Amino acid sequence: ETGVTQSPTHLIKTRGQQVTLRCSSQSGHNTVSWYQQALGQGPQFIFQYYREEENGRGNFPPRFSGLQFPNYSSELNVNALELDDSALYLCASSLEVGTYTEAFFGQGTRLTVV
Amino acid sequence: DQQVKQNSPSLSVQEGRISILNCDYTNSMFDYFLWYKKYPAEGPTFLISISSIKDKNEDGRFTVFLNKSAKHLSLHIVPSQPGDSAVYFCAASAPGSGTYKYIFGTGTRLKVLA
Numbered sequence: 001e002t003g004v005t006q007s008p009t010h011l012i013k014t015r016g017q018q019v020t021l022r023c024s025s026q027s028g029h030n031t032v033s034w035y036q037q038a039l040g041q042g043p044q045f046i047f048q049y050y051r052e053e054e055n056g057r058g059n060f061p062p063r064f065s066g067l068q069f070p071n072y073s074s075e076l077n078v079n080a081l082e083l084d085d086s087a088l089y090l091c092a093s094s095l096e097v098g099t100y101t102e103a104f105f106g107q108g109t110r111l112t113v114v
Numbered sequence: 115d116q117q118v119k120q121n122s123p124s125l126s127v128q129e130g131r132i133s134i135l136n137c138d139y140t141n142s143m144f145d146y147f148l149w150y151k152k153y154p155a156e157g158p159t160f161l162i163s164i165s166s167i168k169d170k171n172e173d174g175r176f177t178v179f180l181n182k183s184a185k186h187l188s189l190h191i192v193p194s195q196p197g198d199s200a201v202y203f204c205a206a207s208a209p210g211s212g213t214y215k216y217i218f219g220t221g222t223r224l225k226v227l228a
């Protein structure tokens with residue numbers, strides 16, 4: 001059973017550019033959530049995908065968008081990058097949505113916007 | 115509006131003693147709570163969870179206590195080991211809301227002294 005993997009691990013982008021982050025969910029998990037963790041803060045919920053459909057969104061602007069593929073892997077896209085987008089981006093997968101079960105996190109992608 | 119609060123940014127404990135990490139929440143709709151541990155350069159690792167129908171859950175050295183009337187939960191680690199040194203996040207969820215998202219606290223950095 002493979003865990004949650006994210007790529008790349010580190011990334012440096014220039015303000016105004018676009019970025020795509022990738023996540024492979026744990027085997028058998030059909031729900032993927034994305035979180036942003038700024039320095040000194042807890043992870044903040046961006047959005048969740050369940051069986052390829054968005055299933056809820058946090059307080060993030062539309063320039064944050066995502067996809068989930070038939071194999072349940074997922075992408076997070078951020079357009080028009082701003083300096084404040086510099087953070088650790090975490091992907092988490094879980095077995096189902098709406099059940100009392102834990103989510104498993106990947107190691108994260110550290111994004112730096114300069 | 116911080117719905118989940120960890121008011122102690124850091125905690126130091128001697129090896130072999132008990133570590134008690136605290137978490138308060140404000141949203142009475144939360145009915146599932148989790149603790150995650152995070153090492154530097156890694157994603158959060160699930161430790162233990164508790165649903166609101168219980169007031170205690172144990173797993174080895176880790177015990178979580180839930181006081182619903184006080185909207186307070188705590189994580190006890192007994193005995194504490196140097197390998198427990200990490201940042202601990204509590205998280206809460208309201209699965210009945212339809213979106214299975216976690217609201218995280220800001221974390222408590224635990225240092226276990228040998």
